[in-house]
Amino acid sequence: MTGRMIIGVGADEYGFALKERLRELLEADGRVAEVRDFGVREGTDHDPYPNVGLRVAEAVAAGDLDRAVLVCGTGIGMAITANKVPGVRATVAYDPYSVERSVLSNDCQVLALGAWVIGAEVARRIVADWLGYRFDPASASARKIAVITDYEAGPS
Numbered sequence: 001m002t003g004r005m006i007i008g009v010g011a012d013e014y015g016f017a018l019k020e021r022l023r024e025l026l027e028a029d030g031r032v033a034e035v036r037d038f039g040v041r042e043g044t045d046h047d048p049y050p051n052v053g054l055r056v057a058e059a060v061a062a063g064d065l066d067r068a069v070l071v072c073g074t075g076i077g078m079a080i081t082a083n084k085v086p087g088v089r090a091t092v093a094y095d096p097y098s099v100e101r102s103v104l105s106n107d108c109q110v111l112a113l114g115a116w117v118i119g120a121e122v123a124r125r126i127v128a129d130w131l132g133y134r135f136d137p138a139s140a141s142a143r144k145i146a147v148i149t150d151y152e153a154g155p156s
């Protein structure tokens, strides 16, 4: 992936406000071609995090999104959910090094954040940094990721 990215965003009711802040940031970023919002649409909407996380992760797996940011209370439920979809690699990450390595080592397409854990401005900085990292498919890390994708494909 070298061009401008299509990014999905999604949140449950607890992550809604932070998701909105991050959506605005992404929409204003020149590295982003398009932002697709998978809800919730209002802070009063009740859609449990697995519903939102599965919709977004399935769009990543289908190739409709390059990457996604998911927000719930802790980020943990969103990451667990997204990782259930074959082909999707999701993580919670807050420190700059883990955010970087989630892309450069692990080719994670999904960053999950917890609105109860992190302040909005730090989250915005993390997402801005995260956009700048691109996985190198020629790197040594690619062979390790292939072990995961081979496992997902099942016995041959």
Ligand SMILES: O=C[C@H](O)[C@H](O)COP(=O)(O)O
Pocket (backbone or CB within 6 Å): 012, 014, 015, 049, 072, 073, 074, 075, 076, 077, 078
């Ligand atoms: O990981 C789950 C999230 O934090 C979610 O927003 C809240 O889940 P809970 O209501 O089960 O605590």
